Amino acid sequence: MRFKDLYSKIISKEPYNDMDIFFANYENFEEIPLVSRYSRLKCLEEEMSSDGVSDFLTGFAAFLLSTLRLLDASRGNDVFFAITFTDFEGGEEQGVLVPNIFIYPKPASVGFLEKIRESHSGLASQEIKEIKRHFSNCGLETAFDFYESRFHDAACGEEIVRVFAVFKDHNSPPIHTKNKN
DSSP, X not given: OOHHHHHHHTGGGSGGGSGGGGGSOOXXXXXXXXXXXXXXXXXXXXXXXXHHHHHHHHHHHHHHHHHHXXXXXXXXXXXXXXXXXOOHHHHHHHSOOOOEEEEEETTTTTTHHXXXXXXXXXXXXXXXXXXXXXXXXXXXXXXXXXXXXXXXXXXXXXXXXXXXXXXXXXXXXXXXXXXXX
């Protein structure tokens, strides 16, 4: 697989093709999926298994999240970023879990992570186990904390599950070093 193909078949068709989408003036949180149409995953599915595609997307989301943290710090913004997984039914149907980039700017996000930590039961649900497996397959599990939000949505009559993957050092800004040469 060539990066050029990945770009032309997936990234160029997604809103994050312009990374400024992550720094728009959102009043509340937003989630931007890495892939908004399962049909765009065909190029990856030709190269690897469904589990491999989920692993690939997980690793790509971690790369993108790391990049966003660096951009956020260099711009002087203060945005809470995480990787989220929400479409577990679609994952079962399609065989691929698609991560989202979760964006929540301040001041609205103040205390949000603490609320998620407090409401998280600490038990490893089936969904968290599945997500951790993909992070582990990428060698990334130890770099992240995992939390779950689960509630019943009366409007649609369904249980909504969201798994958050947050860098363990979330409260520490990325370290910047300057080349002195």
